Amino acid sequence: MSFQNRKQTILRLLEEKEEVEVKEFAQLLNISEITIRRDLIQMASEGLLHRTHGGAMRLSLVQNPVTFSNKTTTNAEQKDKICRAAAQFIQEGDIIFMDCGSTVFRLCPYIRHKKIKVITNSLPVVYELQGSSVSINLIGGELDVERQAIHGSIAEEHIKRYRANRAFIGVDGISPENGLSALSEKEASITLAMVAHSAQVYLLCDATKLGQDKYLQFAGLDIIHTLITDADLKKVKPYQDQGLQVICVE
Known part of the structure; x- marks a missing residue:
């Protein structure tokens, strides 16, 4: 799968799940964790996502901190x-x-x-x-x-x-x-x-x-x-x- 195709898949996954870890990306795309880390670094530099310590999150979550803070709030x-x-x-x-x-x-x-x-x-x-x-x-x-x-x-x-x-x-x-x-x-x-x-x-x-x-x-x-x-x-x-x-x- 080309980088452009992986990019579209990564963005689709983030749209669905908001935040995804490197290991999960690698399994879903059937590529190495080294490759997915490189992809995420490139996409972050293009302003398409936000890198986290363990993976990436949808950019809108960073732009709207209240939504992000409360996405998993219970009780x-x-x-x-x-x-x-x-x-x-x-x-x-x-x-x-x-x-x-x-x-x-x-x-x-x-x-x-x-x-x-x-x-x-x-x-x-x-x-x-x-x-x-x-x-x-x-x-x-x-x-x-x-x-x-x-x-x-x-x-x-x-x-x-x-x-x-x-x-x-x-x-x-x-x-x-x-x-x-x-x-x-x-x-x-x-x-x-x-x-x-x-x-x-x-x-x-x-x-x-x-x-x-x-x-x-x-x-x-x-x-x-x-x-x-x-x-x-x-x-x-x-x-x-x-x-x-x-x-x-x-």
Whole structure:
């Protein structure tokens, strides 16, 4: 198959699946991974797709970060309830941190009308809040395309220059025994930086995250002031027993 024919097939696959890994491309096209990597590099230089660490994604996903951020979001109704409750704690004039979590992102519609300042590393949050009453401070640093977020040491230094009234964060897992855990060291580092420079910390966490221990255990429960979740009272009791304030939404 010629490069031109492969190009059309690659674009068709990305249109159907939005994001495809190198190994899958190679199997579907019956070519080597070396060849497909070379094809993807060439197509990216032509502006036809966006290269990721493991393959490629449809260019429109990068151009519209909100769509990309939420293409795999689950438990949307529960997360919206959590965010409605969280928004009630935000006062006019507040300075708040918002991380790049999918639950935290869903806080945006409930704060657009507030005259506050948001400091964030999330491009989808910026995209959603632009043109609203919110003043935005975008954290600088290295772009993680897959997460549509800014990470790295420069980002952490940026955060350390500011003080916030509140931080709204998410995690990949939380348990009474081992505290907060993440799938990524860089996301854990950003979370810790935001927590260290906030007067109050709110963890927005749907019930599926409770009782979960993930790859990196990075902090104890004591860094959180309030857990807002859709979990039932029985499930949150072990966290309350450790002194954590918990708000359960229905």
